[in-house]
Amino acid sequence: MNDTVIQVADLSKRYRLGVIGTGTLSHDLNRWWAKVRGRPDPTLKVGQAAGGSSPSPVGGDRVPTSDYMWALKDVSFDVRRGQILGIIGRNGAGKSTLLKILSRVTAPSSGEVRVRGRIASLLEVGTGFHPELTGRENILLNGAILGMRKAEIARKFDEIVAFSDVETYIDTPVKRYSSGMYVRLAFAVAAHLEPEILLVDEVLAVGDMAFQRRCLGKMGAVAKEGRTVLFVSHNMAAVESLCSRGLLLEGGRPLAMGRTTDVLDAYFALVGTGGVQDLALREDRQGNGKLRFTSLGFRAGHNAGTGDVVQCGADLELVVGYRAAPNLKNVSMSIGVNALSGQVLFVLGNEMTGTAWETAPQAGCMSCQVRRLPLAPGQYPINLYCEVNGVLADWVQGAGSLTVEAGDFFGTGKLPPASHGGLLVDQQWGLHGA
């Protein structure tokens, strides 16, 4: 019994840069001629010979390598059955390129991928939708393009329509759909694919909050059924809550691979901040500067929202990056959470909870976990305040803003109206006869 479903070995992908389609005839004839003579591709550098050609040094007319760039370089990893692998990295790191190769939209330049099982890719929802066709017709077409058999689509048809919430418009051409309806229908089809391996690239970038949560839920469900998911996202909260493993790409090379939290740490280290608020350049601050906040980030735990948006009742981690003078003693940190009116709702502090920091590293981050966030939906400006040895070191007002969206705090699906204040309090009621 072998559990490895994807094996990527030394995968590289080279792209040609610049305007394509001008003067390439001579270029190609050149390459072709070299090939005919059994010489390696003259456009590759020595030692990079791909495609089984001999690696021996070459003479002849070499085209400068700057015409080409490696979008992926020597990437190797394995994925086991049932894993959700989160693929993260900065813009242009090669994430989409990796998924494109796996979904066979484009071929690698060298290396090999072995796959066990049927792959479906979701590089975009609604691929092949035709505006003139009705919702019903597009389900058929899109399903088939994504690799479903006709019988399979017919079997799941009602389910797909129900999931998409567009029953009443199902016989209307999709060009009359709102963009939200369009995306819901498209995702409904994709969600009912049943591949052994699902590749997902940033589909969450579209749609409203509720829709995004539904996508995430669906992906989690897919993995629970023992299927494998490769998930590319810039939404670190989603990656953290969904993925069992992570892969960090940078400049086409794998930088970290392993437990999601470790890979996320590597990512945050790479991008410098928690990715939310960069505070290093803020001028409007007070304090002696022994310690300076550099960033404020929010990480939501399970069943949470996205980015700096969290749900009521979700587990929230506030991460404050800082830089400090050496040998700091007695660091006391406070995070104030305010209403939009400016009224202080509550203050989080390490000393209150008995976490004293005798010393602090020169650079790092302080984190505060809040379980079951007791805030009603709304916007909450955050103040950061730090004392070192009882003297104010740094104070930034409005360092960031926490957006809370509706969530099931009480387990009843109900929330108080906005007029009842911003705080949610855990409560038990009783009724006793006299």
Next chain:
Amino acid sequence: MADMAARQVDPGVESCQAGSADPSDEPEWTLVIRPKGRWFDLRLRELWQGRELVWLFFWRDFVAMYKQTILGPLWYLIQPLLTTIVFTVVFGRLANLPTNGLPPFLFYMSGTVMWTYFASSLTKTSTTFLANANIFGKVYFSRLTVPISTLLSSLVVFGIQFLLFLGFLAYFLIQGADVHVTVWALLLPVEILIMAGLGLGLGIIVSALTTKYRDLQYLVTFGVQLLMYTTPMVLPLSSVSGKWRWVMIANPMTSIIEAFRRGFLGAGTISALLLLYSAGFALAAVLVGALLFHRVERTFMDTV
């Protein structure tokens, strides 16, 4: 991006042998993705698995066209009629060119209907990659399903135009014109098959080439026009001699149009050798086209 382009690649790294079958391959891998496929792999199994898509694309184009315009189908009748009328007036009346003793109208119409099927198959399949770039860039399926569905769409149009032709043929027969339907008319399915093969083969060859050299696209329409004059569209093969005759014979559509005229009008050259040549040409075009097509589809998306 600039710093990436300048990124030095470790020269010590050896990429793995690509395209070679590793004997230690575990048998259960269902898919192996390598830089290059085998050259002589037509991937027919994949095409067969995608057969439902052929129908769906065909059906999509049909429904979309039907929904967009009512004039669409009508245009398919007007277009060959106009061409025929122009040819009849210019070549038949004014230039008084020979038509094998056939009524000029039927002579030109038969040529037009046949040529249109070939020409439209070719020009439509030749845009396969560029016209479907957005789908091809997102999902994988057997790419050949697209040009094949195009052939089917063209076949429907051919059916409409062929019926129009039959209508005029019936009219001329009733009027007592000197035309006869012969037993060779039974060759029609074979003729269609060869034309489809020629249209598909040449079309996908062009589509593969246009992905690299875009300007080729503009040459296609022009080239097809030129090719038309080397078929018996205007002059029957029997009235041509010398070098030009060889040029006409070299055009694989020549024998098809001649055979069609022999079958439905009773006058035209029918030659097993020429038909075999056309069939062989079509087969070769499809083979070369499919191989080139598979070649190009691997990295086509990078250049869009």
